[in-house]
Amino acid sequence: MTRPIAVAISARIAAIRLPVPGALYHLPRPLAFRLTPVARPEEVRTGLADRAVMLLNDLSPGTDYWFQADGLEPFEFRTRPCTALVEAAEFGLVEGTDLADIDSARHNAEALARAVRAVPEGGTLRLAAGLWTALPLRLASGVTLHLAKGAVLRGPALRTGWPILPARDGTGHMLGSWEGLPDACFAAPLHAVDAERLTIEGAGVIDGSGDAGDWWTWAKESREGARRPRGLHLIRCRNVALLGFTIRNAASWTVHPQGCDGLVAAGLSIEAPPDSPNTDGFNPESCRDVRIEGVRFSVGDDCIAVKAGKRGPSGEADHLSETRGVRVRHCLMERGHGGLVIGSEMSGGVHDVTIEDSEMLGTDRGLRLKTRRGRGGAISRVAMRRVRMERVLTAISANAHYHCDADGHEGWVQSRVPAPVGTGTPVIEDVDVHHLAHAAGVFLGLPETPIRGVRIRRLRLHSSAPEAVATPPVMADHVRPMRHERIVAEHADISCDDPALLSSASVSIPSVRDAP
Incomplete structure (x- = not known):
């Protein structure tokens, strides 16, 4: 018999690949499984797995688990420790449904930024169930953002106060980009720059609100001197895990790792209407060691588009670097x-x-x-x-x-x-x-x-x-x-x-x- 394979394990979620012959996205037939905390065998959890890459949610940090599935060898794994659990709601978030309420969106962005700063290395920021509209949030190294089931983090419909990433940072490296060239762009609703050991996870939703504003009406243009934002933009990040969440309605490309090294995405759902312009699903650009497993796509452009930058009109090439080692499974x-x-x-x-x-x-x-x-x-x-x-x-x-x-x-x-x-x-x-x-x-x-x-x-x-x-x-x-x-x-x-x-x-x- 073969053993299950750990795709990625965080403090509260484990993505497990079930190596069953003939498995594609779905298994040929559902498998019964048992999940047991080694130190608390009375808390056994049972269920049926129907996908080749399954996510085990609501786990306890720093805990040994025993996983058994029909026809596979038993498998033991340990969740990562968590130094602290910080509740985003404690920082004064305002829930609401008005996508044009820029004041609330700015307030929530400031509150979330304070919450990120309050998370210690190896800790988790939890966004509880609710509808949360916020201007773009920049994540930091060593942080896990946990989107609880029922949580929707979305961008506002208007661009007022929306931050812009310049084409290059202070050292001359590409920061903002558009179709492979350095270019100023609006920051993504969730983004990170030079972050390490970053995890975004959970059963919640990231919504770029591309369908709510005018983003999709100027696909190849600039407004206010900037190009459209991505849904999730990761720039020069290392050792990133994306687990379980849904991301939808991005203003342009949905998930855009740019110059990243060591990234795994497992069990995501990536969605956009079929007529939305350039809403690619997952675009690793100039990245190394990228694994995409058990992800469902239904988008308006390419599902996965692997890129490595574009030579400039006069041959400019200082922003270019290769993409190497992309693995897509199930x-x-x-x-x-x-x-x-x-x-x-x-x-x-x-x-x-x-x-x-x-x-x-x-x-x-x-x-x-x-x-x-x-x-x-x-x-x-x-x-x-x-x-x-x-x-x-x-x-x-x-x-x-x-x-x-x-x-x-x-x-x-x-x-x-x-x-x-x-x-x-x-x-x-x-x-x-x-x-x-x-x-x-x-x-x-x-x-x-x-x-x-x-x-x-x-x-x-x-x-x-x-x-x-x-x-x-x-x-x-x-x-x-x-x-x-x-x-x-x-x-x-x-x-x-x-x-x-x-x-x-x-x-x-x-x-x-x-x-x-």
């Missing part, structure tokens, strides 16, 4: 433009990204790699294993002619004629896909740096929608419409264990394929 992408996306901001390089044992239902794309001339950087060692897709338009796409930015449709970006190789030439290599169920793929590389080392194994196509309409499958110019295609590739090296899946057809419209 997640559910119920809607979104892409399930797991890399790019298009990838100038610092993205390496060692794996998604496995997950489900994508109704996303436009499954695994999606996107870049273009001018970005530079490299994408390498990408793997997708045991992923089930339903109602996905294109399962796998790699596009080196992505027509983003103002010059994205220029001839030098979209030309299929080889261009000189330089610092702005992107590279895609070493993509490994196997145990994948559903549709096929499109790979559109650059003639000067073809996509290399793509390996596809055990791809199973179960059905194609009879009502499908022929449409270009990737966002690039001169791409022909496709319907019920197999794997098509241009300027790409593809290896497949089933040669029948490889098509000899071109991706581009034949008349422009080799045009100067």
Whole structure:
């Protein structure tokens, strides 16, 4: 028998992975479990687990537990100690439903800031059940923010008094950002800068109120000299755990770790309406060692978008650093433009990204790699294993002619004629896909740096929608419409264990394929 695996353990919550064969987001069948405090066996807790990554809530700090689930070996773990439990309500919070009440939002932000300062290293700030509207709160190192069941922490509808993060801090490092470049942005309702040993957890809700104000009406613009805020923005943080909460209605990207090292997200629910602009679910940018497990996504843009910054219009690169080591397991992408996306901001390089044992239902794309001339950087060692897709338009796409930015449709970006190789030439290599169920793929590389080392194994196509309409499958110019295609590739090296899946057809419209 195999043993359960601890994904993350805080003082009051344990995220446990149940390694059952065939488990994706859900288990093949529910498992009965028992949870027993070792020193208090009379307090045994029983239940049924239906997800591969389960959260055990309401645990006692500094306590040994014995966990048993049907068919798995017994597993013992110990919760972290907690130096103090601080109740946010004791600092004079005002509960209310008026999202336009800026005075109350400012009052609550000041009260929460005092509460954060009152939490000792290793302590917990608990936000009790209630509807709490506050201007953005900055979290600190060594603090656990515990959102109790029924607690909703939300931003106000108006921008009056909303703090702004400058593009760079006093040392010149990127602070505020927008689509991979330093840029002033409104602070996220919850954010942290240079924090370590930070935990945000609980069964409560973080609500960015993107649907309440005018945030979603100026998606690519600035107001008051700043870009839209994220839902949760973590900048240069180390050893962060995000456990169990729901985060919804972000003004732009929902969860944005930027320059972080050592982050685990488990059991979250990330939500945004399908028509909300650029409300990506989880966007690790220039990060190392990121684990995303048992997270449910239903958003207005990409579910997970792995990024590494964007080279500036004049080649600026001092803000760039790589993303390396992203692991996605047992997640559910119920809607979104892409399930797991890399790019298009990838100038610092993205390496060692794996998604496995997950489900994508109704996303436009499954695994999606996107870049273009001018970005530079490299994408390498990408793997997708045991992923089930339903109602996905294109399962796998790699596009080196992505027509983003103002010059994205220029001839030098979209030309299929080889261009000189330089610092702005992107590279895609070493993509490994196997145990994948559903549709096929499109790979559109650059003639000067073809996509290399793509390996596809055990791809199973179960059905194609009879009502499908022929449409270009990737966002690039001169791409022909496709319907019920197999794997098509241009300027790409593809290896497949089933040669029948490889098509000899071109991706581009034949008349422009080799045009100067």
